[in-house]
Amino acid sequence: MAYSPTETDEPVTPTRVATASMVGTVMEWYDFFLYAFTAALVFGQLFFPSYSAVAGTLASFATLAVGFVARPLGGILFGHFGDRIGRKTMLITSLVMMGGSTFAIGLLPTYASIGIWAAVLLTICRFFQGIALGGEWGGAVLMAVEYAPPHRRGFFGSIVQIGATLGLALATVVLFAFSYYLSKEEFLAWGWRVPFLLSIIMMISGLYIRMKVTETPAFRNVQAAGKIAKYPVVEVLKNHPRVVVYTALVYLGAITVPFYTVWVFLTYYATSVLKLDRSQVLLGVVLVNLLLTFVIMMAGSLSDRIGKKPILVIGSICVMAVAFPFFMVLDLREVKWAWAAMLMLGTPLWVMWAVLPAYFAEQFPEQLRYTGISLGSQAATIVGGLVPLFATAVLPVYDTWPISVLVLVCSVLGLGAMLALNRGELDRLTRMSGVRVA
Structure with missing residues (x-):
C-alpha cells in the first residue's frame, strides 16, 4: 500500500526539502574542503615539521587521503541504515559527526606540543570526517530527488549539489580573510584554527533546519509495502554489481579526479610552485565557484x-579536451591565467555534478538507493583522495604531464561507463530480483 500524507504531517514541498538538504550539505562540504585547503597550506608545517617542505606536504596530503578511504565505509554504513530506517535520521547523524570532527581539529595540539600524537589525532578526525561525508551525500540527494516530481528531478537534485560550490567558496573566503589580514606567523600560530571552530555554528543551524523535514514518500512507500531490505549492501552487490561498478567509474572520471586536481592540487601548485599570490589564488577559487553555482x-x-x-557525455569530452591545456595555462604564471584554468576544468566538472543525483537515483530501486549510490560514488573517492598525494610526488621528477594523463584516463573510463550504464540493464536486473524502480 502506497504512503499518503495524513493531517498530522507538516506541509512539505520539493523546494523546501531540497533547500534543507542543501543547507546541511554546505556545512558538510565546508568542513571537508577546509581540511583539504589547510592541508595544502599549513598542515605540513604544523603536524609534520621534521620533514622537508615537500615531504611534509606529502604527509599532510596522506592524512587528506585517509578521509577518502573512509568515505566508502561511510557509504556502506549510512546506506545500510538509510535504506532500513530512513534518510532523515542518517542525515542528522552525518551532520553531527562531521561538525564534531571539524570542531575537534580546531582544538588539536600541534607537533610542537605532543609530537607524533598530533598527527595521529589529526588522522583520526579526518577519518570521521570521511565517514560522515560518505554517508551524507547519498542521503541528501535522495531527500531532494525523491520529493521532486519525476520531470523535475534534475533541477531539484542540482539544488543540493550547489552545497558543494557554496561550501567550497565559504571555506575559501574564511581562509582568505584570515590569511590576508593576519601575518604568516599569526596564521600559523592560531588563525588557521578559527575556521574549524566556526563550523559548530553551521552544525547547529543545519540541525535546526533538517529536523523540520519529514521522511521521503519513496521510503515510506517501501515501508508500507514491507519491502525493507534486510542487508541492503548484500542485495546491491548480488543483484546490481555492474551498476555499482559503472556508478563508481562515472563518479571517478567525472567528479573525483578532476575535482581534486583543480580545487586542491591547483592551490598547492599555484602558490608553492608557481609562487603566485596566495590571497589572489584563493579569491579566484571563491569567485569562480560562485559563478559556477548558477551553472x-x-x-x-x-x-x-x-x-x-x-x-554527462559532453562534460566528459570537455574534461578530456582540457586535461593537458589546463597546466599549459597555469604555467603562464599569472593570477588571471590561474583563474582561467579554474574555469576550464571547473565548468565541465560542476555541470556533470549537477545531474548526478537524478542520474544515479534512477539506476537503483527505491529500497536500495541509499546503499547503491553511496557505495558506487564513494568507492571512487579512494582514488580521488590520492590525487594530491600522487601529483605532489610526481611533480618534482616528471613535471605535470602524469597528472594530465591521470585526468584523461579516468575521464575515458567514466565516459565508457556512462555509455554502458543504461536503464535496460537495470530493468533486466530488477525483473530478476523482483524489486521495483520508481
Missing part, C-alpha cells in the same frame, strides 16, 4: 529537458 542549477534544469546522459 549547476542551469545544467540541472536543462537535464530535465534533454536528459542526463547527454550532459
Whole structure:
C-alpha cells in the first residue's frame, strides 16, 4: 500500500526539502574542503615539521587521503541504515559527526606540543570526517530527488549539489580573510584554527533546519509495502554489481579526479610552485565557484529537458579536451591565467555534478538507493583522495604531464561507463530480483 500524507504531517514541498538538504550539505562540504585547503597550506608545517617542505606536504596530503578511504565505509554504513530506517535520521547523524570532527581539529595540539600524537589525532578526525561525508551525500540527494516530481528531478537534485560550490567558496573566503589580514606567523600560530571552530555554528543551524523535514514518500512507500531490505549492501552487490561498478567509474572520471586536481592540487601548485599570490589564488577559487553555482542549477534544469546522459557525455569530452591545456595555462604564471584554468576544468566538472543525483537515483530501486549510490560514488573517492598525494610526488621528477594523463584516463573510463550504464540493464536486473524502480 502506497504512503499518503495524513493531517498530522507538516506541509512539505520539493523546494523546501531540497533547500534543507542543501543547507546541511554546505556545512558538510565546508568542513571537508577546509581540511583539504589547510592541508595544502599549513598542515605540513604544523603536524609534520621534521620533514622537508615537500615531504611534509606529502604527509599532510596522506592524512587528506585517509578521509577518502573512509568515505566508502561511510557509504556502506549510512546506506545500510538509510535504506532500513530512513534518510532523515542518517542525515542528522552525518551532520553531527562531521561538525564534531571539524570542531575537534580546531582544538588539536600541534607537533610542537605532543609530537607524533598530533598527527595521529589529526588522522583520526579526518577519518570521521570521511565517514560522515560518505554517508551524507547519498542521503541528501535522495531527500531532494525523491520529493521532486519525476520531470523535475534534475533541477531539484542540482539544488543540493550547489552545497558543494557554496561550501567550497565559504571555506575559501574564511581562509582568505584570515590569511590576508593576519601575518604568516599569526596564521600559523592560531588563525588557521578559527575556521574549524566556526563550523559548530553551521552544525547547529543545519540541525535546526533538517529536523523540520519529514521522511521521503519513496521510503515510506517501501515501508508500507514491507519491502525493507534486510542487508541492503548484500542485495546491491548480488543483484546490481555492474551498476555499482559503472556508478563508481562515472563518479571517478567525472567528479573525483578532476575535482581534486583543480580545487586542491591547483592551490598547492599555484602558490608553492608557481609562487603566485596566495590571497589572489584563493579569491579566484571563491569567485569562480560562485559563478559556477548558477551553472549547476542551469545544467540541472536543462537535464530535465534533454536528459542526463547527454550532459554527462559532453562534460566528459570537455574534461578530456582540457586535461593537458589546463597546466599549459597555469604555467603562464599569472593570477588571471590561474583563474582561467579554474574555469576550464571547473565548468565541465560542476555541470556533470549537477545531474548526478537524478542520474544515479534512477539506476537503483527505491529500497536500495541509499546503499547503491553511496557505495558506487564513494568507492571512487579512494582514488580521488590520492590525487594530491600522487601529483605532489610526481611533480618534482616528471613535471605535470602524469597528472594530465591521470585526468584523461579516468575521464575515458567514466565516459565508457556512462555509455554502458543504461536503464535496460537495470530493468533486466530488477525483473530478476523482483524489486521495483520508481
